[in-house]
Amino acid sequence: MAAERTIGGATRLAGLVGWPVAHSRSPQMHNAAYAALGLDWAYVAMPVAPQSLPAALAGLAALGFAGVNVTIPHKGAAAALCHERSAAAERARSVNTVLVGEDGRLRGETTDGDGMLDAIGTLPQGEALVLGAGGGARAAAAALAAAGAEVAVAARRPQAAVELAAELGVRAESWPPRRSPVLLVNATPVGQAGDAGELPVDPELLGEVVCDLAYRGDGAETGLAAAARRRGLRVVDGLDVLVGQGARSFRLLTGCEPPVEIMRAAVRNRSID
Numbered sequence: 001m002a003a004e005r006t007i008g009g010a011t012r013l014a015g016l017v018g019w020p021v022a023h024s025r026s027p028q029m030h031n032a033a034y035a036a037l038g039l040d041w042a043y044v045a046m047p048v049a050p051q052s053l054p055a056a057l058a059g060l061a062a063l064g065f066a067g068v069n070v071t072i073p074h075k076g077a078a079a080a081l082c083h084e085r086s087a088a089a090e091r092a093r094s095v096n097t098v099l100v101g102e103d104g105r106l107r108g109e110t111t112d113g114d115g116m117l118d119a120i121g122t123l124p125q126g127e128a129l130v131l132g133a134g135g136g137a138r139a140a141a142a143a144l145a146a147a148g149a150e151v152a153v154a155a156r157r158p159q160a161a162v163e164l165a166a167e168l169g170v171r172a173e174s175w176p177p178r179r180s181p182v183l184l185v186n187a188t189p190v191g192q193a194g195d196a197g198e199l200p201v202d203p204e205l206l207g208e209v210v211c212d213l214a215y216r217g218d219g220a221e222t223g224l225a226a227a228a229r230r231r232g233l234r235v236v237d238g239l240d241v242l243v244g245q246g247a248r249s250f251r252l253l254t255g256c257e258p259p260v261e262i263m264r265a266a267v268r269n270r271s272i273d
């Protein structure tokens, strides 16, 4: 049974910075983990418009935040605003976790790529195709390449895909993709809001494993995950990835081992007795 928590003057603060953030399940995931471990911490979602990101990150130290997670569309900009970056964040030029040092300096980390790999487990043999060229796509493609996978990227702005592919030493593919990869990773927000049936790619092109980073705040399956399940494919959904990256982020922020099963239950609105 988790201890009851009171937010008070000594409570450590963390949160999520994004635009939008209302759909996010990170607050329920992290707060459930704090409660389970009896940590006097609180995690809040903070909608921050792109033009306000520099002021928001610069204010973290003054406000006493331990750190924040960063989501769409800020991961690339946050990487540039941090004073230092981990090797993975440097390689991907993408940051999803900002740690505030005692001296107020901001250290950027990314747990998106390794968290996605944790969620996928054994990688299928063959080509992985990453859709999108934003912060999530960069982290996913970099982690897959570092894990030895054969990687291609495709994005609706072809030049963005070409530049990302050149930086990471992977292949760029035309948009919309016309070949069926063994592993498809959706790192676009398609399916996350609006029409749940919207798909980022022709469902006829799905291969063996589909990993959708997008997830819906209303709990419904994304159109991509549903289409892959109907075809009997292995599906790693956005909530699986949320737990993978969130567990690594939790460890970085608090220094404690993440209670992964509690976090998994919290994002899926299940109770653990």
Ligand code: NDP
Binding pocket: 071, 072, 073, 074, 075, 076, 112, 132, 133, 134, 135, 136, 137, 155, 156, 157, 160, 186, 187, 188, 189, 190, 192, 200, 213, 214, 215, 237, 238, 239, 241, 242, 243, 245
């Ligand atoms: P970014 O804004 O950095 O990048 C989004 C990418 O998707 C860009 O390449 C953008 O293209 C492209 N895109 C946007 N809309 C469309 C569209 N309608 N059709 C095709 N491509 C489109 O966002 P992030 O990389 O941070 O996040 C992408 C998605 O992944 C979000 O839904 C995010 O919530 C999710 N995510 C989830 C995680 C999890 O833990 N489950 C972890 C990381 C990401 P353009 O540049 O042309 O706009």
